[in-house]
Amino acid sequence: MTLASTRVSGLSSEVGKAVTVRGWITTVRSSGKVAFLVLRDGTGLLQCVLVKSAVTQDVWDRFAQLSLETSVAVTGDVRADARAPGGYELGVTDLAIVGTSPLDYPIQPKEHGIDFLLDHRHLWLRSPRQRAIATIRSELEQGIQDFFYQRDFLRVDTPILTAAIGERSGLFSTEYFDEGSAYLAQTGQLYGEAAAAAWGKIYTFGPTFRAEKSKTRRHLTEFWMIEPEVAWNDSNDNMKLQEQFVSYLVQRALEKRSAELTELERDLTKLEGIKPPFPRLEYTEAIDILHRKGSTTPWGDDLGAEDESLIVADYDLPVFVMNYPKEAKAFYMKENPADPRTVLCDDLLAPEGYGEMIGGSQREDDYDRLLKRIIEEGLDPAAYEWYLDLRRYGTFVHAGFGLGLERTIAWICGLPHLREAIAFPRMMHRLRP
Ligand code: 4AD
Ligand code: MG
Secondary structure, eight states: OOOOBOOGGGGGGGTTSEEEEEEEEEEEEEOSSEEEEEEEOSSOEEEEEEEGGGSOHHHHHHHHTOOTTOEEEEEEEEEEOTTSGGGEEEEEEEEEEEEOOOTTOSOOSSOOOHHHHHHTHHHHTTSHHHHHHHHHHHHHHHHHHHHHHHTTOEEOOOOSEESSOOSSSOOOEEEOTTSOEEEEOSOSHHHHHHHHHHHSEEEEEEEEEOOOOOOSTTOOSEEEEEEEEEETOOHHHHHHHHHHHHHHHHHHHHHHOHHHHHHTTOOTHHHHTOOSOOOEEEHHHHHHHHHHTTOOOOTTSOOOHHHHHHHHTTOSSOEEEEOOBGGGSOTTBOBOTTOTTBBSEEEEEEGGGTEEEEEEEEBOOOHHHHHHHHHHTTOOGGGGHHHHHHHHTTOOOEEEEEEEHHHHHHHHHTOSSGGGSSSSOOBTTBOOO
16 A cells, blocks of 8 residues: 655644655664664654564665665654654654665765855755755745735736846846847846836846856845836835835744744844834935944945945844935936935845845936936937836836845845855856756
8 A cells, every 4th residue: 555645844734644754864873673764855854763673674674775865755653752853753664765875975964165065056955954044035935925915016027138238237148139139137127117107016026137246245146136116106105115025024034934044043033123114324324424433435436345234233123225326326216306416215234234135216207317317327228218118108206126035035044145045046156056
């Protein structure tokens, strides 16, 4: 008789029953009469106990062939056992080897260097730490969709192959038939604005690409971005949406994935207080604070990573820095009527030095000013004809922002580097596996 297979996470409803669990071996030990194996199936760990006198000689012999990462199907009775990892144990009646694993499995229970681990990322994903991070990432991705669905936003999937440039950072380009160069999207925003004029409240959620030659802890060449765009929102509404969104994601992780956060040794008290409102600083105010703290960044420059850390050091919440000088930011941001040297925008800086998590702005909705900015930036107005149409035909106040998923995950999980926040990171020197 073959039994329906059960995942480790589903064992609580199987106590007292016989089940088959399939997974990969993490540890084995034997006293000669009683043997233990622990298997991992992606949902948890399960200790399985073999009593020599209670199983066939075949089963007992198979146990001796197990090695790290051998894949197996184990059949037995489920028992509650508070001492076992996960709280359940399997009293084994049968054991089948599905796939053997030679003794040279590259990742052993010892310290490995980061390059070695990244070269073996396809196997490194099997570790408990990587499972915890992936689980939190998946929870947040679901949370993102729930947050916007509950608020009546449409999800819009924007193209990855594009002709127009969105941000100033480096571009990946490729030949596109007879059409010239196509660029991998740096942002979905420009398309998001067209969708907002069509459908009101929208968000995009997809991969974005930056050919940045920066080898920092905070940069990937491929990262995922969530970009809401809302008709009739001004910059103030935009920041309100940002603080609600970020707070929702943090509380969702705490509520649903505290076990995984604990596995990562994250200090939960640092996350529990993340609730609106978040402090707001004008850019000019931020520069004054930075100068008092010894920074030499001149008025007019974007803030560097060190500046961001100096600013957030005074707070336990994410901090908005708003209304940057025009020259520090992208062409599409709306001129600030109160100070035309600046634009109506905000960067949301994560606590604990995790850096800029969101960039957002109210968009320039005046046709002439937008065209002027496009020309000033040295962009080709012809490539932006369709984007200018949004100002030509029924222009509208609107605002939006982009949240970098990996930076958000790194902060929530307490990861020192973005490379662990995505299954297969793409960085300047990393294209494989
Ligand atoms: O500030 P950025 O460049 O803004 C935009 O792309 C706008 N079009 C967003 C919008 O208004 N719709 O990027 C937004 C966020 C950053 O705050 C950061 O979290 C993340 O994207 N980000 C990166 N994450 C990882 N690696 C990189 N190289 C990143 N560049 C930006
Ligand atoms: Mg930015």
